[in-house]
Amino acid sequence: MRHQHVALIGGSGFIGSHLVNALVDLGKTVRIATRRRANAAHLTLLPVDVIETDVHDPVKLAAFIDQTDAVINLVGVLQGRRDDPYGPEFAKAHVELPHKIAAACEAKGVRRLLHMSAIGADPSGPSMYLRSKGDGEKIIRESGLDWTIFRSSVVFGPEDNLLNQFAFLERVFPVIPLACADAQFQPVFVGDVAKAMVNVLDLDAANGHVYELAGPGVYTLAELVRFAGATIGKHSRIIKLPESLGRLQAMTMEMAPGQPVISRDNLDSMKTPSIASGPLAPELGIDEPASIETIAPLYLSGNSPRSRFNAFRATAHR
Numbered sequence: 001m002r003h004q005h006v007a008l009i010g011g012s013g014f015i016g017s018h019l020v021n022a023l024v025d026l027g028k029t030v031r032i033a034t035r036r037r038a039n040a041a042h043l044t045l046l047p048v049d050v051i052e053t054d055v056h057d058p059v060k061l062a063a064f065i066d067q068t069d070a071v072i073n074l075v076g077v078l079q080g081r082r083d084d085p086y087g088p089e090f091a092k093a094h095v096e097l098p099h100k101i102a103a104a105c106e107a108k109g110v111r112r113l114l115h116m117s118a119i120g121a122d123p124s125g126p127s128m129y130l131r132s133k134g135d136g137e138k139i140i141r142e143s144g145l146d147w148t149i150f151r152s153s154v155v156f157g158p159e160d161n162l163l164n165q166f167a168f169l170e171r172v173f174p175v176i177p178l179a180c181a182d183a184q185f186q187p188v189f190v191g192d193v194a195k196a197m198v199n200v201l202d203l204d205a206a207n208g209h210v211y212e213l214a215g216p217g218v219y220t221l222a223e224l225v226r227f228a229g230a231t232i233g234k235h236s237r238i239i240k241l242p243e244s245l246g247r248l249q250a251m252t253m254e255m256a257p258g259q260p261v262i263s264r265d266n267l268d269s270m271k272t273p274s275i276a277s278g279p280l281a282p283e284l285g286i287d288e289p290a291s292i293e294t295i296a297p298l299y300l301s302g303n304s305p306r307s308r309f310n311a312f313r314a315t316a317h318r
Helices: 014-025 037-043 058-065 088-108 128-141 163-172 189-200 221-231 244-253 262-268 292-300 306-318
Strands: 005-009 029-034 047-050 069-073 112-118 145-152 175-178 210-211 237-240
Touching: 005 058, 005 175, 014 029, 014 189, 014 292, 029 037, 037 047, 058 088, 058 145, 069 088, 069 189, 088 112, 088 128, 112 128, 112 189, 128 244, 128 262, 145 189, 163 292, 175 221, 189 210, 221 237, 221 292, 244 262
Parallel strands: 005 029, 005 069, 029 047, 069 112, 112 145, 145 210, 175 237
Antiparallel strands: none
16 A cells, blocks of 8 residues: 655654655655754755654644654654653653554554564563563554554664764773673664665555564674774774673763763663564565675765765665
8 A cells, every 4th residue: 555645753863864865765745743843954955844843742743643644653762761660751752652653543544654663672671771662562563553663773874873973982082991892783774774664664564564674794882883993993992891880880971961871771771682583574675784894984984075975875875
């Protein structure tokens, strides 16, 4: 079934910005919800409708998705206050919002719903992040809608908060104390994430399926930090911290102003390997997922116009 009019929630962020481009390339009519129009300023040159609204307000959410054929939810938070089973920020973004989205879709007759989750999502998982993601998935599964859930590993690409952050640490610090250095990840390129989502949007056979999104290689956290450093010509010394010191480091960062580089809940999440259980499903349409070795040097190597142009080409698969 073809879904022409798409409502995107969380569309002004890293993954959403790439997904918007992919949807526009397919000729879809796209509307994007944002708390502040300035947050989506980078999307205003595209033929999309940016709507300033509060998606956590059920009435405004229903109005936002009215007259659309499909809804895509990309909202997610990585950190928040601690509580059992999870704090209010995780509950609001990962549990309450999916419930409101499902209810709004039901009320407005919007059958198609794509929902972004994470590899390792589990109501009984080791972290608030994974537990809340797991509860959010349960809500979507029980909604009765034509849903598809995507479970992603960490996502890389231009403007990411992964390899760019590691490269920054390598530039600034000659020695990097690293908690959970042996935690495992299977990074997936943001362009492949967007491609997978648009490829199954109109695929009836994808209804009721959960798809894992991961790249071709598995790396430890330490290996990813070293890779980012080597790409920019830096080779900081990495000191692997034991769990007790790692948690102390994270707790100290949590007490500092602003968003911490890492939190205790992030460490808890890393107890579960962020690795796919198998290859990408063929219906996702990604024959050869992009590797960090191919893509990352194009945007980590510098901030010159040529580097930015190469990064754009990589993202656009040109």
